[in-house]
Amino acid sequence: MKLVVAVVRPDKLSAVLEALFHEEVRGLTIGRVQGHGGETERVETYRGTTVKMDLSEKVRLEIGVSDHFVAPTVNAILASARTGTVGDGKIFVLPVEKVYRIRTAEEDQDAVTPVERAVRA
Amino acid sequence: MKLVVAVVRPDKLSAVLEALFHEEVRGLTIGRVQGHGGETERVETYRGTTVKMDLSEKVRLEIGVSDHFVAPTVNAILASARTGTVGDGKIFVLPVEKVYRIRTAEEDQDAVTPVERAVRA
Amino acid sequence: MKLVVAVVRPDKLSAVLEALFHEEVRGLTIGRVQGHGGETERVETYRGTTVKMDLSEKVRLEIGVSDHFVAPTVNAILASARTGTVGDGKIFVLPVEKVYRIRTAEEDQDAVTPVERAVRA
């Protein structure tokens, strides 16, 4: 099991989600973050106060996947999140020791296999 | 040392926190995230624009624990966050190489041991 | 490759960023989180409802670094985020298996090396 953590542009999120769903990635968690990298900084002015904004809005995806799913997941993100200009983001692949599905207490592999439509509430 | 990362329903957060505090878990960090899993999607309409909302509000917990604390922590979450309907969330256990407490620069084990009430500011 | 995850006080963020930039850490991602530790809780009252607020605002930094960069990164955070009173936060160092730069699909070491100013859009 691995945890794929990706930081992408907010306006690429829809494309990334679509690409992931296409690859049968069915579970993921996202959060709004701000990133600093090679992006040009912005200057803002509020009355007499001038500030440099070093951080840009990004979205962070966290996707728990079985080992053989890592490559398709990473590739889907690489393909769909790229614009080619600085600031496209990064992907980190982290090792995972254990995964649980809270609803069923299933572990590992089973925990990330999508549920059957039939059992849904 | 392990990092337990759990994604749970926002309305279960209070219950989870209580369960964790009961297990003597004293330090944790949470963040608001949005998740995609087997949940039914919502449709929203804004004037002529109709959209499908694929993401549901979740809360992400991040808890650094010593190895022998992993099981109680996971079990506390499993027990308190479950509703039994799709969307209850996942728990990931990640290996950690090093932990520091910023206030004291203590490392590892010491870094996650709760402070004495006496020393507090 | 390692992922350094740090939880710090929001009002220390500027100092931390400065310290990191000083250490030539050029890429990082931050998110707003809420933490529970040894901090004193706050009581709030809304009409007849009185609540205990167990969580304090924190900022979470996530910094992907090459192995030899771990120590300077951690030290920079330790030095700049400390106030000495309870609630300063924690640092976790996680192992990373793989890193990709989305823009170029570069991997690992290369993926976290800052870009040349020249290629920027």
Place this chain on the structure above:
Amino acid sequence: MTMSAADTAWMLVSTALVLLMTPALGFFYGGLVRAKNTLNTIMMSVAALGFVGVAWAVIGYSLAFDPGWPLVGSASRAFLRGVGLEAQGTIPHLLFMAYQATFAIITAALVSGAIVERMRFGPYLAFITAWSVVVYAPIAHWVWGGGWLASLGALDFAGGTVVHINAGAAALVAALVLGPRKDYGRQAILPHSVPFTVLGAGLLWFGWFGFNAGSALGASPSAALAFVNTLLAPAATLVVWTLMDLRRTGKVTAVGGATAIVVGLVAITPAAGFVGPMSGLVLGALAAFPSYYALLWRARTRLDDSLDVVAAHGLGGTVGALLTGVLAQKAWNGTADGALFGNPKQLAVQALAVVASIVYSAALTWGLMKAIGAVTALRAAAPDEGLGLDVSQHGEEAYARGEGAILIPADSVAGPVGAAITPVLQAGEGRP
């Protein structure tokens, strides 16, 4: 009487001011709920502007203000038959009708505070529309339309009984019939935007000058008196409330301040044109106490009158109505003295008006809720309540961010018009 342009000017303004109070109430209430129920709560007020407004023109006004019988008017002015530009008092009759419409609207909207975060929107619309006709209009008739309370000499300058006690009683019953929110008492339910609540309170105060001083129905000294009391009474309530907060917890809450303003305004409403300014100040100060403690007490019960309509409006209105019977002064109002000025009978009449309004309002509200509940479910299903009524009842979020929102492509534009216009539109797409 002949028409007065000056009175007309003031009543045009007053009517607009009272109309503004309903969206203002939407914000006052909307700030106090959780983010996921913001729009539902605001729309509960806004919808009254439509549904109650139309019902008033169709039948409510006639039931309230046609002479009719002591208990209710008649249908003879339904659809505004015979309501034209002729003078009613010193202003056009239609304008008088519109002014009264804004009272019916806000009274219905007030009730919504007791049932937020859980009632289905369709039944709610049915409820307030019917309520404005069968509960509000008759009580308005009793007091202002020449009904039995008017004959008894009950004093209600701008709606202590008709508006606030009435709304409070209905709120109590509606909350009991509907039952508490599923999280109520189990989880902390916090106001998601206190600034909206304060904004609402500010706009309410502003609008309330139309409500109270407009109730003089002209730009008269009586209007000025009502105006001044509407300034001084809530100021006094705010001061007392603040000091009580400071004493109890050491912290002056903004939600409390906004609430104090409303309580002071509610309390002075029946008295506004009947008591002198120093009495108004005292009345406002006194009104703080019962509501302050009622709010604290209510939160410990299982009565989920979610936004405290009973404590603020029901109780505030009652205190105001009774103190009107104590502090009224013929020297100021030319009409009647209160108990303090030698006329204890007035207090008894006031008490009767309070009781009658409560009983009638509570009974009919109960009947209405039960009747609608017999036809369709009043409450949102539990998962819908959990998800929030904004999404489940309105298909919207108050503060959408668009992340993860996937556009559902509409079928391509059908028909000859669509076909004809599409190329034009696409041609225009290029940069200038």
Place this chain on the structure above:
Amino acid sequence: MTMSAADTAWMLVSTALVLLMTPALGFFYGGLVRAKNTLNTIMMSVAALGFVGVAWAVIGYSLAFDPGWPLVGSASRAFLRGVGLEAQGTIPHLLFMAYQATFAIITAALVSGAIVERMRFGPYLAFITAWSVVVYAPIAHWVWGGGWLASLGALDFAGGTVVHINAGAAALVAALVLGPRKDYGRQAILPHSVPFTVLGAGLLWFGWFGFNAGSALGASPSAALAFVNTLLAPAATLVVWTLMDLRRTGKVTAVGGATAIVVGLVAITPAAGFVGPMSGLVLGALAAFPSYYALLWRARTRLDDSLDVVAAHGLGGTVGALLTGVLAQKAWNGTADGALFGNPKQLAVQALAVVASIVYSAALTWGLMKAIGAVTALRAAAPDEGLGLDVSQHGEEAYARGEGAILIPADSVAGPVGAAITPVLQAGEGRP
């Protein structure tokens, strides 16, 4: 005529009310865009208060209200020459000028709804300033300044053609010339703060009483009639819209409710003082249908009239202008009957006024946009559009949090004043 203090009082209030509509519109619009374009959208309205306001005093008023010729006034009242405190009708001439100024301001601001989230701010300022002079002022002259439409007997009580149809036509053209937002139709673009939109709608309704009832230019029964219609028509639109929402999706949207209010207000605008209250109610109800379906249809096209100025104002105004020609009733207005009351010619005149306004407004707006576009880019660069116009055009964020914001230290205070005062300031720094 002689001056009337009562009429002056009402017109002072009305002017203030209409002025408030422009920031209100800023919030109505601002809530509908994404957070990153909030300030830009609000400032598009607010800037009109400055630029159009000044242009109106300098030349617009003269072009619109000086007798001049049938097509346009003259420059003889430029810089308000000869506009003083003498009576114009029953109010001071200057006050009349100010009242009309607020109309020019909001009409220009209305157009902005079609071009949000992509137009550069500098060219926008140039556009609305020029537009108010070359488009708005002449059309106002035609209808209200003694121009050719006035001579033909076209009825426009408060600006159905002059304000709403005019703004709608200009919006259509401006959106076509500018082209759609780059994400339009590709990504979901959701309102970031529906409460702001509802707040805007509430304040717009409030202000609209000044707009419509103020157009009687005095505290007269005609003002009362216009007022009542301004209450009843949008109430009816809101009811019908709500029921259509319920029928179509089962969900009553708040954005829809806010839109319905505006559509009802727009539609009653030309008719307000000309039709009876029941006609007003019917007019409001009917006006819901075309706009409701036009909104649905528009979103499927490539026409990025982003905030639906055409559907709400263009179409709503057209429906109102035509129905004025149907429902006008001499018995109520003392001026003219509509088709339903035996005068079909009125409908033809109304149609002519509609068409003329559309053609003139569309043509000149096209010319203006092209002219400005020839000098400088109208649109923000694509990356700026992506970043959001708040940061790129205004150098600000609507909701800044300050995280990661690094203060740029200004050069130390130069010069003798700075040197002299700095020690004083530093001395004061200690705790009290």
Place this chain on the structure above:
Amino acid sequence: MTMSAADTAWMLVSTALVLLMTPALGFFYGGLVRAKNTLNTIMMSVAALGFVGVAWAVIGYSLAFDPGWPLVGSASRAFLRGVGLEAQGTIPHLLFMAYQATFAIITAALVSGAIVERMRFGPYLAFITAWSVVVYAPIAHWVWGGGWLASLGALDFAGGTVVHINAGAAALVAALVLGPRKDYGRQAILPHSVPFTVLGAGLLWFGWFGFNAGSALGASPSAALAFVNTLLAPAATLVVWTLMDLRRTGKVTAVGGATAIVVGLVAITPAAGFVGPMSGLVLGALAAFPSYYALLWRARTRLDDSLDVVAAHGLGGTVGALLTGVLAQKAWNGTADGALFGNPKQLAVQALAVVASIVYSAALTWGLMKAIGAVTALRAAAPDEGLGLDVSQHGEEAYARGEGAILIPADSVAGPVGAAITPVLQAGEGRP
């Protein structure tokens, strides 16, 4: 003079408008601070409605408007003794008192802009209450209550010296005594909600029509003149400010726009009924310059006049007061000419009024702050300041989300009432 219903109508409205300015100011200020201090900042304005309102009725009005002596009124009208419904000018005396009350309230609230994000709330309440009595009331007496500046012929139509210069001087001193925020100059402190600031500016402009045109105390041509100037001057300031922004940074800030509106309004306040409309336009345009540069300069100093009360109100008011002495025109005001129209002495009188107000206000504010500071700490403790004053002073968050909020169970309802009612409530809990 006899009572006039039309004047009464206008003054009722004006008083309501000025009252609205205080919550509006709360939003203007509240948007400019960090989220964690939102409620504290808003409540600083709202509290003035209570505390200063009551103090005004109790003693302030008497000190300001009782004839008394040249330097101050007397206590003979304390507790509104003898202030009734008799005519004062052409309106009821009580209404005049209420109108003036709203001025006292907002002036005190204005000062708060200099001391936000750090002052304890209790001492703040004491400060503004006392300040309104010992600083505001006497200066109001000098200029409007028949005091020494009135005798000298100082012109201040609606409060350039009494309100704005006075508030600016007090703000300067209060900021110096209190010292800067601990983060000031070290960290970026950004406005958390610019839309609230713009909303505040919009509502302020709206209310300011009551402030300036109401100061004519009747629906007269003089009110119309003041009204028109209140429209044109800020429009001109906004245009000039926008162009300066464009020239300096290429970006037109919304915070700047909102500030420009306030500066223009402040500057025209003393002049509103004394200068012609074109002079008003010029005055507004000129007023942009000093305040624009003062804002830039102030931010580089250690003077933490956090929301720039000095630059906007102090300086804007000074410019307005002096230009009144230049541009006043007897042909428009029937009272006095300014320097430009042959009466240079007027400018000298204006300068004297400015200096006297500054000196008196600064001195007494210093004394008051020091006196309160001697009794209790003026500033919040450093950790409280870090946590934010909303939580530390008010025990609330502006935008609570409820995550991690744990309900503190109140003791079960005590006493027979609780015991009796609880079963009923629980019975009602079932679904309908």
